[in-house]
Amino acid sequence: MYLTEIASKSLNDEYLSKIFEVHHKHKKDYPSGTALMLGKGIADGKNKNLYSLIGNKFLNKKSFPYGKKINFNSIRKGEIIGEHEVKFSSGKEIITLNHEAFDRALYSDGALTAAKWLMKKRPGLYSMRDLLNFS
Secondary structure, eight states, X not given: OHHHHHHHHHSOTTXXXXXXXXXXXXXXXXXXXXXXXXXXXXXXXXXXXXXXXXXXXXXXXXXXXXXXXXXXXXXXXXXXXXXXXXXXXXXXXXXXXXXXXXXXXXXXXXXXXXXXXXHTSOSSOOOHHHHTTOO
């Protein structure tokens, strides 16, 4: 999320955003929680609420322009663990951030790290920003 926030903050509003993801065919949520967190990073970078920027979740256009909203493209096929790509386009250039997971243990390791961290905290509402010590 934080790379998308930094990229969104450093690029002006001319840049349009799209999040593309591929997951295994058994995954049900569209878009995934990871894709929504990437979108939240873009919205936070623009100092806007994600839901005011969210585009058509099922948009399947493969080329820009996508529109002024953050557009999501979610594909479920095969046994792919997880691929996420964020694109920013100004019409003159495209900037791409990409993440590809090869092992589902990556996600459980993160969940266990967060659980261990929470055990030492007082009751309250925390985010990954708190866990990673981002201000």
